[in-house]
Amino acid sequence: MNQPEDVEVIIAHDRRYKFHASVLARNSVLFAEMLTEANAAQLSNKAKQAGIKTRWMIELVALPSAEEPGGRLKRALSYAGVVLNENGRAPTHVCEYYESILYAFYNTEITIDDEDMRDVLYNTEKMLNIAEYLGCVPLIAKTIDVALVKHGQLMFQSIAAQPVGWIKLGLRIKSELIFKEAMIHLVGNYNRLKKNPESTVALRGLPSAVRNLTNHYHQGLVKKARHLEVQLITAYPGHMMMPSDDLPIKREHYAKEILVWMALSFFRHWFGQKIIYEKGSNCDDGGFELYTTIGRAGEAYMDKSIINQFHTKAPMTKKAMNVLENHLLEIKECMKGHVEKSGILKNKCQLDVHRHGVEWLTCVEVDRNDFPWVRDEEPTTGQKRGRRKGGNEIVQMNLREAQRMREEQLQRKEYEIFRTEGDEEDDGDEDEDEGL
Known part of the structure; x- marks a missing residue:
C-alpha cells in the first residue's frame, strides 16, 4: 500500500x-x-x-x-x-x-x-x-x-596521477580498493612528491594516521630497495670464489678466471656510479629506472660504447674482449635474477602498467588491517546460530x-x-x- x-x-x-x-x-x-x-x-x-x-x-x-x-x-x-x-x-x-x-x-x-x-x-x-x-x-x-x-582504468590512471586527493576520498567513503590503490602510488612516488611544494602541502593535509602509515610503507620500500642494492654489489656469480675444490686454492686457479673478475669489476664500477649519483633508492623514482634496466639485462645497459670506455683503460686483444663481454652478459643475467627474486618490480596495483606505464615502484603490499577505519572497528564475534x-x-x-x-x-x-x-x-x- x-x-x-x-x-x-x-x-x-x-x-x-x-x-x-x-x-x-x-x-x-x-x-x-x-x-x-x-x-x-x-x-x-x-x-x-x-x-x-x-x-x-x-x-x-x-x-x-x-x-x-x-x-x-x-x-x-x-x-x-x-x-x-x-x-x-x-x-x-x-x-x-x-x-x-x-x-x-x-x-x-x-x-x-x-x-x-x-x-x-x-x-x-x-x-x-x-x-x-x-x-x-x-x-x-x-x-x-x-x-x-x-x-575502470580511467579511475586507476587518475589515482596514479593524484594519489593524495583519491586517498582522502577513499578515507571518506571507506573504500578499500581506492585507498589501497592510492597508497601504493603515494608510497611509490613519495620521493618525488616530497620535493613538490604543492604536493607537500597536500600531504600535510592528510590525517596523521595516514601520514604515519605512508612513512611506514615508504621506509619498508626503501629498506627493500637497499637490500637489493647490497645483493647486487656483493654478488659473486658462478664459482668465482671457489674455482677449485682443492684447498688452499692456488693462484693459478684464480688466474684462469681473470676475465670473469674483470667483467664483475666493470659491472660494479658501473653500478657504483649509479648509486653515487643517487639513481637508486634515493632517486625521485625510488630506483625504478635503475632496477628496471638491470632487470632487462642483455644490451639494456653497459652496451658496446660503455665497454669500449673500459677497454681504453684496460686494453686487451680482440679475442679477450669478446670473452669478457660474454662473461659480462652472464653476470647481467645473474643480476637480473636477483632483481626478479626481490619482487621489487612486481605490480601490486590495479592499473595496467603495461598500457599506462608509471615511473615509480608499485610493489607495495598494503595490509587491510592497516586501513584506518578497520583499526577503529570493534571486533565482532559472529555466531553460527542465534539472533542476528x-x-x-x-x-x-x-x-x-x-x-x-x-x-x-x-x-x-x-x-x-x-x-x-x-x-x-x-x-x-x-x-x-x-x-x-
Whole structure:
C-alpha cells in the first residue's frame, strides 16, 4: 500500500521533491532531527479532504560554500525556491548532488558519468560534503564506490596521477580498493612528491594516521630497495670464489678466471656510479629506472660504447674482449635474477602498467588491517546460530556512524579555525619582535 509523501524538499525554484518522512529520518541524521512530530504541521480535516498530505516543508536556503560545504537546509512554511542564475558562469551541480543522495535513500543507483576524472573526483567530493551535512555517508558510501569503480582504468590512471586527493576520498567513503590503490602510488612516488611544494602541502593535509602509515610503507620500500642494492654489489656469480675444490686454492686457479673478475669489476664500477649519483633508492623514482634496466639485462645497459670506455683503460686483444663481454652478459643475467627474486618490480596495483606505464615502484603490499577505519572497528564475534541484527538495528548503527562522522567533521573544522587564529597571533608576535 502506498504511504503518503508527507515531506516536500525544495532545492531550487524548479526542483521540488516529495518524500516520506520515515525514509528520510531513517537514513539521515539531519532529517531525523528536523522531521519530528513537534515540527510537523497539523492537517485539518478540510486539508486532508483536499488531498493535502505534506506535513513538513524543507528548503535549501544557502548554497554550498567554504563555510558551509553542504549548504544549509531549514524548515519552511511556504517558499518558491532559490532561483539559480548562473549569468554565464559554470553551472552549479548542487541540485544534482542533492537529488542523487535523496534518491539513494530509495535504493536508486548513484551514477557519476563525467569523462574527465578530475571532474569525477571534484563532483564526488562535493557530493560527499552534502552527505556529511545530511549525516548519511555510511548509506551512500558503497554506491559511490561502485559508481567510481565502473570507470575502470580511467579511475586507476587518475589515482596514479593524484594519489593524495583519491586517498582522502577513499578515507571518506571507506573504500578499500581506492585507498589501497592510492597508497601504493603515494608510497611509490613519495620521493618525488616530497620535493613538490604543492604536493607537500597536500600531504600535510592528510590525517596523521595516514601520514604515519605512508612513512611506514615508504621506509619498508626503501629498506627493500637497499637490500637489493647490497645483493647486487656483493654478488659473486658462478664459482668465482671457489674455482677449485682443492684447498688452499692456488693462484693459478684464480688466474684462469681473470676475465670473469674483470667483467664483475666493470659491472660494479658501473653500478657504483649509479648509486653515487643517487639513481637508486634515493632517486625521485625510488630506483625504478635503475632496477628496471638491470632487470632487462642483455644490451639494456653497459652496451658496446660503455665497454669500449673500459677497454681504453684496460686494453686487451680482440679475442679477450669478446670473452669478457660474454662473461659480462652472464653476470647481467645473474643480476637480473636477483632483481626478479626481490619482487621489487612486481605490480601490486590495479592499473595496467603495461598500457599506462608509471615511473615509480608499485610493489607495495598494503595490509587491510592497516586501513584506518578497520583499526577503529570493534571486533565482532559472529555466531553460527542465534539472533542476528534486525533492520532497525542496522539503521540505528548507520545513524550512529553518521553522527560520529559528523562530530569528527565539526571537531576538524573547529581545530582548523583554532590553528588559523593561532597562526595569525604568531604572525603578529613576529612582527612585534621584528619591530623591536
